[in-house]
Amino acid sequence: MSLSPFSYTQKARKKGKELGGPWRAPMRPRGSAPGQQAAERLYMTHGKAAQDPEHHRVSECVCLRLAKKFEQSRNRPKDTRGKTLPIPQSIVSVYSHIRQLLEDSRVIVVQTALALVPVNNTTVSAWYVLFHLLSPYSQDSM
8 A cells, every 4th residue: 555645636627617626616707796796785775776965965954964963862763672873873764764754745746856865874874974074063072
């Protein structure tokens, strides 16, 4: 019996496909880059693309008003366990409720062209950071 180590041969490589290792199945080409779908899902709300509040004047006004209201934690809504929500999540929660009330009101839909764009935690968090850094009100609290 030979004591030399046994070496496995590489499988024959097919053209256009790379093998992951001697026992792995060939890597199939993927439709998108890794993490691309996850990044796209961050900016989706109920199947619609979420937008930055600052791109829509009325939506930004609503978010500004809510941000100023929720600066104190006692004004923020609470989750199911009774914990106070963070400011961006509070804004999204109340904003979504306001948006739903506007969409459900026939009088407002028929008589005005008022519409609020869909937002989510990612877009509001990014907007809130910029708002907080650029706001003259945030300088007073420091």
